[in-house]
Amino acid sequence: MDGVALLTVFVLAAFVGYEVISKVSSTLHTPLMSGSNAISGIVLVGTVIIASVAESAVAVTLALVAVALASVNLVGGFLVTDRMLQMFRRRS
Amino acid sequence: MDGVALLTVFVLAAFVGYEVISKVSSTLHTPLMSGSNAISGIVLVGTVIIASVAESAVAVTLALVAVALASVNLVGGFLVTDRMLQMFRRRS
Amino acid sequence: MSAVQVVVAVPRETREHERRVALVPAAVGKLTGLAGLQVRVEPGAGAAAGFDDAGYAKVGATVSGEALDEAQLLVGVQPPTPEQVKRLAEGAVTISYLPTGAELPLVRALRDTGRTSFAMELVPRISRAQGMDALSSQAMVAGYRAALIAAERLPRFFPLLMTAAGTVPPARVLVLGAGVAGLQAIATARRLGALVSAYDVRAAAAEEVRSVGADFVELDLPPLEGTGGYAREAGAERAARQRELLAPHVAAADALITTAAVPGRPAPLLVTEEMVAAMKPGSVVIDLAAESGGNVAGARPGEAIDVGGVMVWGGRNVPSQLPGQASALYATNVANLVQLLVVDGALAPDLSDEVLAGCCVTHAGEVRHAPTRELLEKEGG
Amino acid sequence: MSAVQVVVAVPRETREHERRVALVPAAVGKLTGLAGLQVRVEPGAGAAAGFDDAGYAKVGATVSGEALDEAQLLVGVQPPTPEQVKRLAEGAVTISYLPTGAELPLVRALRDTGRTSFAMELVPRISRAQGMDALSSQAMVAGYRAALIAAERLPRFFPLLMTAAGTVPPARVLVLGAGVAGLQAIATARRLGALVSAYDVRAAAAEEVRSVGADFVELDLPPLEGTGGYAREAGAERAARQRELLAPHVAAADALITTAAVPGRPAPLLVTEEMVAAMKPGSVVIDLAAESGGNVAGARPGEAIDVGGVMVWGGRNVPSQLPGQASALYATNVANLVQLLVVDGALAPDLSDEVLAGCCVTHAGEVRHAPTRELLEKEGG
Amino acid sequence: MTGDSGTALAYLLVAVCFIVALKGLSSPRTARVGNAVGAAGAVLAVVVILLVERPDRLLAVLAAMVVGGAVGAVAARRVVMTAMPQMVAVFNGVGGAAGATIAALEMVEGTPDTGRLAVAAFTVLIGAVAFSGSMVAFARLQELMSGRPLIYPGARWVFGLALAATVAAGVWLPWGGPTWLVGALVGLSLGLGVLFVLPVGGADVPIVISLLNAFSGITVAASGYVLENTLLIVAGTLVGASGTLLTRLMAKAMGRPVTNILFGAFAGGSTLGGGAETDRPVRSASAEDVAILLGYARKVIMAPGYGLAVAQAQHALRDLAGELERRGIEVSYAIHPVAGRMPGHMNVLLAEADVPYDKLKEMDSVNPEFKTADVALVVGANDVVNPAARSAPGSPIYGMPILAADEAKSIVFLKRSLRPGFAGIENELLHDPKTTLLFGDAKDSLGKLVTSVKSL
């Protein structure tokens, strides 16, 4: 993929992110922050790739640590967001 | 650019289009239709490219017709939209 | 003023308790200006309503003791006397209230002298005739007064008030008969903060009652729809059943206002003496129908009597309690009717017009109003 | 009933025009229940207010002609007579209205017999004492009545009504003095649909007037703030200027309601005879301050007089017009005060309490209320 | 020809302009600016393509552009307001044609791979349908052709066959189909577009235009794929996505599913005979539409009637008036003397809602004002604005003076149905072309209007 294509993806994704979030009530700020934080846990995919291609032992170790860290972020992020959102459950 | 990248661009652009238009009042439907129609006049860029690379005389002629048609769309579209929108002008 | 101008005469009302006048200066001005009529007013005609002779003179009326003599059009509130009728010009027209059942001698006189007479209470209740509808305009006055008198006479607050010295509960007001007067009474009582409920026999009444914000008392009785938007008289059995069903509502009320009527019939008896007796001491009953027989047993027109601690106030010419504004409203009704009668400056009633046909009692030596004609025939002419 | 129970006596009010009673059965129940007192009521004490003796008996009061004899606590509406005071027990306490300026002999009697007396009108106007604030509760009654009487006496509609028979313009109501009674009068007149404006000298009044939806008449005069939330008396010059500035507002009003007062002083004269004369014939003036000197020149308490076509109605014991509910409110005020006096079933007024200190007139042979003491001293004890 | 990265960046900027333009168009407040941004983007694109890319045959291209642009500009300036929809259809059609031409030429002259050929075939198909469909839509709106849906026996078979043939040609082409097939594909697709639009009912044509608009957007995106041009992809996709959504929104506003509108006529000709629905047409609208009408007015006169009382909507009406006044709009209440069911009924209600007396206008004083009012908002009233009082001798209201609501620039009725009022007679004003109906209980409708006006 050439640079401009990646930039295009970047710009469009930025628009989507902006559009989707604008006009959110401030009471949802915390769950939203936590939810978007969980999404950034997808860096896990990158860490796995790196762990797979790493050469030196140090690099492998570091990469595996990164895998673990990203997993913390991904799993913990979604779970903690879900817990926060239970507060907003609507009675029937 | 590979296919998936183009697809990604496509998906993201679709999201942006959808997000931006959702919840529009029906009184704006006509100007919105006309405005988005004007945007599709950008096909002009494509017609110019084709006109530039066309080989046979028929192809060149057709391409030039396409250039003219696309120009009609682009110029007319934006102008007609603007006229419609004058109805919504806010007095000061 | 040319010689051919139609002369309109406004008498000073002579009936007891009548404080209104048929034309107020503003209406006089409208007639002389728009319809080009000449207006003559008896001295002191507007005095009781707060309009002095000078005011009439200022808008171009002639104030004169001979106002009625040879006038082509007499406009009054109450029906004229046969003597007054005689003073009018040949073929003259009269406009006034004209309760024909109670005024048969007058009707005879009108017929026999060839007068054309219109009864304000017979103006059809259709939308286009509303400007001439004195029943509505005067019922509005009566309904407002009824609620106000109830509030003033009741030794309690109307509104709910929660205070440091305790909570004052709102008064409960029950209105029976939700026609024009009843609705106005409801609205006025509601404004003062009372808890108002109402009952009426017409099918449309429930929605109308709710449209002024009160509760409708559902009695589970079939509606009694008459003609022309009016109610029909109830049979004895249904009337008794209605009273029975209303009894607990009456007993719970602090103030009761009744306005029920059926045109051409005595007012229905809605509340018996026992029902009044079952009300709390200190309660107030306002019977606007007292003059026409009374909705409440024992109510006497123009009097406030005590029935076991309950005050029963009988209405008598209630609109005369706001004589100025009631006259102004009535005068507008009359003026609108006059404008319908006058074509190109001349009196030319078009009796094929639904409105005029409806309210014409006598014309050209005939009684045009069928029920009156029948009454007269029954009495032998 | 043990021997040590405090005996509370409720006399039958004997002053003319007084229809209230100091304790209604509900309040008796509250005192006997909560504070464990014994209540004795004179026969017929509540009759004028609609409470019969049986009702008192039912909540445990003793109805007896000797109710006052040896009672430790007398609660009345109007001040007791010196004779009544003598019948009470040694060191007894009295609670009632006690306009000390007008009742110096009584104050002397109370002082000299060692009674402790509390004046309801001296209860401080602070938030925590509102439950005992009879001035407020009775002013609310008076304000409501004032508006209602104005509406009932005015020969016009209060509300605006646009009808087929013409438009009835709304009545203009002007309220002078926007204390408790004035605000209630404003609110009531507004409910009926009148166009209401009001004036008062206190700085907070403008906001308060607007808070009940009326217009405030800005006169561009400095506010007159007294102590305790009350107004101060105006100097002669300012008073005259105020009258001058108010004149056009008064002249434009269909109904004028005045409630201005300054504690311990005669009511300020706000409206002169000329100002009344400049009002339209048929207008109505309600002077709630008529008893204490009158805000309106010529107003006579308890009478409705005609001043050049304007009806001037002077209030006299207006709360007695709704005797039942006025009594209930007053009784709650009294009961709340009694609860403050009774500690562990015994009468033990804590005169260091701001509220009791404020309204105590005599105690232990002394006059505690400074202005009264000064008055007495001026008169030579 | 894939421009260098400067050009690509410029194109990205153009795409961003288009996004901003669409964003702007979604609210009346920002619509004009948005459109201007879009136009600026278009100008930038043209500048880049002409000056930076410097195509061959520059002069010819320039000439074609000038001619086309001039035609577009003149048409856009000249067209009367009421002909806007058909103008949009034409513009849309020519855009689709341009896209189809690109793809056709690329197929014939270019050397694309199978995938790209497939996309090109798709582009031709959809672009040609957009073109011919738009032209039919134009002809019908312009009344060059009957507005009635054209249905003939076996219509659905014909359409089905045409569709099958077109798709077959489209599929065969990339997998080795002969070059003449391109011409066949173009012809078939054009026919398909005609067959597609002919059976649609006249009133539904605007929805079809919106759908064809989405089609031409997709054409552009697809031709962008063929040319590997991201700008075309992004712009086309934007138009395609928003056009699709818009089509759905418009169908929803008419209360019908899209498929019913498009293919209803194929389903046995049932919409053919039924003329009943256009017998006494009324125009109903959503609260949002009415809110825009009100929110962008200068002067609004409210005409309340008995329905206001029935709905007890007096508070809601005052709220709406307050909201409009906050926007600087002049609001007053026209009180007909017999509105409601008792004298002064409206006064009682509006006083309760604390409407200041000076906002209430008597009939005689307000009637001359209607002429200058942008909107007459008739809230639960009927008889008191019924022009039959002026024009229908013999009707029970003939001769009664009425509120001149019909003289306002537009009239909005809030009522629950087309049922008449007290007098029991039909109200012509409901069928006036200037009239819009917002059906529902007055209180609910007013509540919605307040919300919608607030969010303008």
Add this chain to the structure above:
Amino acid sequence: MTGDSGTALAYLLVAVCFIVALKGLSSPRTARVGNAVGAAGAVLAVVVILLVERPDRLLAVLAAMVVGGAVGAVAARRVVMTAMPQMVAVFNGVGGAAGATIAALEMVEGTPDTGRLAVAAFTVLIGAVAFSGSMVAFARLQELMSGRPLIYPGARWVFGLALAATVAAGVWLPWGGPTWLVGALVGLSLGLGVLFVLPVGGADVPIVISLLNAFSGITVAASGYVLENTLLIVAGTLVGASGTLLTRLMAKAMGRPVTNILFGAFAGGSTLGGGAETDRPVRSASAEDVAILLGYARKVIMAPGYGLAVAQAQHALRDLAGELERRGIEVSYAIHPVAGRMPGHMNVLLAEADVPYDKLKEMDSVNPEFKTADVALVVGANDVVNPAARSAPGSPIYGMPILAADEAKSIVFLKRSLRPGFAGIENELLHDPKTTLLFGDAKDSLGKLVTSVKSL
């Protein structure tokens, strides 16, 4: 390693899931479902990377994932509600660290070109800042460290120097800097993060976390660029864009510009000494916040006072109650006997607004109800809910019975300022941790609340 197009499509699907998740999170109604969709996307991504891509060292990777996942899950389950913000900070920090690690390893071991190296350096910088900054934020929220901004003489010089050094390292690296520079860059960046967060005031830390969240999003996007992985680019950009906007929104909700929050402390230590503002802290909120509080309550008790009358907001109050009731919420009005300025003041007002009498509750009957109320909405009242009446002998209201609004689960005051009421005494309840203030004229505030509740 660039997966085949099946993988790429799967990644695209994951990206769509994330967009849907963010969309859902923007409204309380859809937030939980949205989060679940996001989680599903994440699971799909993991499945694809493990099963389809089959990386080398699968077991080790799996083990690392299980350990990390378990730690995350346990932490997420265990954390108490009030510690959520610091938990988010930690998660955010480790995410940033992971991204920085990827880039660092790619720089050391990969063979990227200059451009990619530059991006990788940027990734390391920003990821490391996100990590160390988040850790400091965590420490402060967890009270492992003082909540006060840490300011020392010359702080801005130190920060400026560190920033310059870091940037220099970042710039040198791609243009031929030695490998050890990578380590230096990591170290410098970590230090920079610490220096960045230390001077921020305790109450502002959540905003910094949000900003660091945006940073880690950008880290992910940049590492996606380094790895040429669109999923990472899209997901990271989404987070970066929404995080940036969120930071601005949060700062706006606090009424302060972002720069002031971040760098206020550098500007001369002015926020250091000023303890006045935390002297009597109150919590104010926007109408949207209060609307959510109300809209998701089961039972709301309104306590109106004199301010309602001053604002003439009775109609607006009734509107709000109606809106809440439409949502099935139980609403009643607690009428204190001395609320307002005349006996029955509230009755007069609420009757005018047509509030049914049976919704008005006397103090004695409503006081036991407050315990079970989710929200006590105090509208322009003050003295009548002032607990000083119970607890402050000598105050002019001591002994007066008051509305037990303080017993409700939360209390909302609508008033214009912190000024006291008639009695002129301070109201402790305004400073209660359960209390939220919505400043402004009661009528305006209620109008906003109606709109906001409607749009929930």
